[in-house]
Amino acid sequence: MSAFVAIVRRDLTLALRRKNEVITSVFFFVVVAALFPLGIGPEMNTLRLVAPGILWIGALLASMLSLGRMFAADFADGTLEQMALSPNSLTMLVAAKILAHWLLSGLPLVLLAPVLGLQFDLSANALWILTLSLLLGTPILSLIGAIGAALTLGVRGGDVLLSLLVLPLYVPALVFGAGAVQAELSGLGASAHLSILAAMALVAAVFSPWASAAALRIALES
Amino acid sequence: MFSVSNLSCSRGGKRLFSGVSFTLQPGQWLHLEGDNGVGKTSLLRLACGLSALEEGEMMWNHQPVVQNSEAFRANLAYLGHQLALKEDLTPLENLRADAAVAGRHLTTEEALQALAQLGLRGREHLPVKVLSQGQKRRTALARLLVRAAKLWILDEPFVALDNAAQNALTQIINGHLANQGMVLLTSHQAVSLSGMGFSYRLAA
Numbered sequence: 001m002s003a004f005v006a007i008v009r010r011d012l013t014l015a016l017r018r019k020n021e022v023i024t025s026v027f028f029f030v031v032v033a034a035l036f037p038l039g040i041g042p043e044m045n046t047l048r049l050v051a052p053g054i055l056w057i058g059a060l061l062a063s064m065l066s067l068g069r070m071f072a073a074d075f076a077d078g079t080l081e082q083m084a085l086s087p088n089s090l091t092m093l094v095a096a097k098i099l100a101h102w103l104l105s106g107l108p109l110v111l112l113a114p115v116l117g118l119q120f121d122l123s124a125n126a127l128w129i130l131t132l133s134l135l136l137g138t139p140i141l142s143l144i145g146a147i148g149a150a151l152t153l154g155v156r157g158g159d160v161l162l163s164l165l166v167l168p169l170y171v172p173a174l175v176f177g178a179g180a181v182q183a184e185l186s187g188l189g190a191s192a193h194l195s196i197l198a199a200m201a202l203v204a205a206v207f208s209p210w211a212s213a214a215a216l217r218i219a220l221e222s
Numbered sequence: 223m224f225s226v227s228n229l230s231c232s233r234g235g236k237r238l239f240s241g242v243s244f245t246l247q248p249g250q251w252l253h254l255e256g257d258n259g260v261g262k263t264s265l266l267r268l269a270c271g272l273s274a275l276e277e278g279e280m281m282w283n284h285q286p287v288v289q290n291s292e293a294f295r296a297n298l299a300y301l302g303h304q305l306a307l308k309e310d311l312t313p314l315e316n317l318r319a320d321a322a323v324a325g326r327h328l329t330t331e332e333a334l335q336a337l338a339q340l341g342l343r344g345r346e347h348l349p350v351k352v353l354s355q356g357q358k359r360r361t362a363l364a365r366l367l368v369r370a371a372k373l374w375i376l377d378e379p380f381v382a383l384d385n386a387a388q389n390a391l392t393q394i395i396n397g398h399l400a401n402q403g404m405v406l407l408t409s410h411q412a413v414s415l416s417g418m419g420f421s422y423r424l425a426a
Contacts, residue, residue: 006322010308010315017310017349078304085270087296087325221273 011100029062051120052181095209106138137177143208150215228278248402256424299371305362309351336367
């Protein structure tokens with residue numbers, strides 16, 4: 001367990017000393033979400049209609065930006081080798097990496113979403129559901145993304161391949177995440193969508209560290 | 223006791239080596255020699271379990287490594303070509319994070335002592351990126367002192383070290399051997415280690 005904490009702490013410390021990497025993806029999210037109302041125009045009904053989808057796609061792309069870096073630095077400097085040789089299971093250590101990635105690239109989006117949602121004239125309830133759906137959904141993005149990042153590690157042009165590999169797998173999270181806000185807006189209630197989102201997050205939390213660790217071992221063999 | 227028998231390795235369809243067998247008893251060292259590209263690093267990566275075994279067997283304390291990999295890894299310290307140092311962290315932070323990943327709790331005093339032993343006193347709180355190549359390698363070597371591992375697998379540990387550091391490392395390895403440790407290393411330089419040891423020449 002102390003190894004888990006140590007890895008999370010190390011990744012957070014590294015991010016604090018190299019802030020631009022975290023800020024880039026957060027800033028990207030803010031800019032994308034801010035550009036849409038400007039492009040679409042001040043049509044409140046239209047904005048409310050497209051808001052959940054735009055904010056969710058923004059979050060999706062923003063978290064994609066930092067995925068390539070999840071294991072790349074550790075792979076390049078040999079830290080990953082040492083992790084694979086640790087008596088602790090690599091699965092647990094990878095879970096720590098994924099948690100650190102979510103804290104750095106997912107959580108800021110969750111916290112920013114209600115502020116950005118205001119530009120789309122979302123009601124207080126809808127903002128609350130949007131935040132909740134991102135809170136349940138962004139971990140899915142980090143978890144599924146970790147498998148893709150591990151599989152494309154060391155591959156030339158891996159970043160493009162990573163997007164092709166991972167974006168289709170994000171579809172369920174996008175459908176139910178944006179769907180939750182739409183359901184709330186249309187008065188149906190979002191609980192069903194949120195439950196499915198939570199279930200997906202749990203399944204991903206169980207399988208992703210294990211699958212990522214297996215993919216990382218393959219990457220290390222070469 | 224660490225023994226391997228009948229190891230082989232192929233790279234890109236080409237057979238690098240086959241039928242490699244040796245046994246390391248506590249207190250013994252093995253110096254792996256061979257020309258560039260003969261497969262020394264591949265053999266070391268195979269021995270520490272980073273590459274999958276194609277054929278052959280590895281035993282740790284009479285148990286197959288494959289089935290007891292956790293017990294084996296708890297006793298293993300590997301230093302490869304990549305130093306596994308984070309440039310933005312200080313040597314002290316690197317050492318402590320590394321020990322935690324290896325499942326060891328390390329006090330600040332222990333870490334400082336290990337760094338001092340490798341002549342890094344006064345550099346403990348500088349980011350690794352401002353250190354010289356040799357100082358980086360010393361930081362990575364300090365890891366050996368804090369791991370409490372029985373088996374050290376070292377890939378070219380003497381590279382980029384000045385004379386003082388080479389002597390310090392030789393002393394550290396000798397101390398480890400005197401402590402019933404085992405060392406498997408490659409080096410293009412002649413090594414003068416104490417205790418029982420032998421050279422193994424890897425040839426294509």
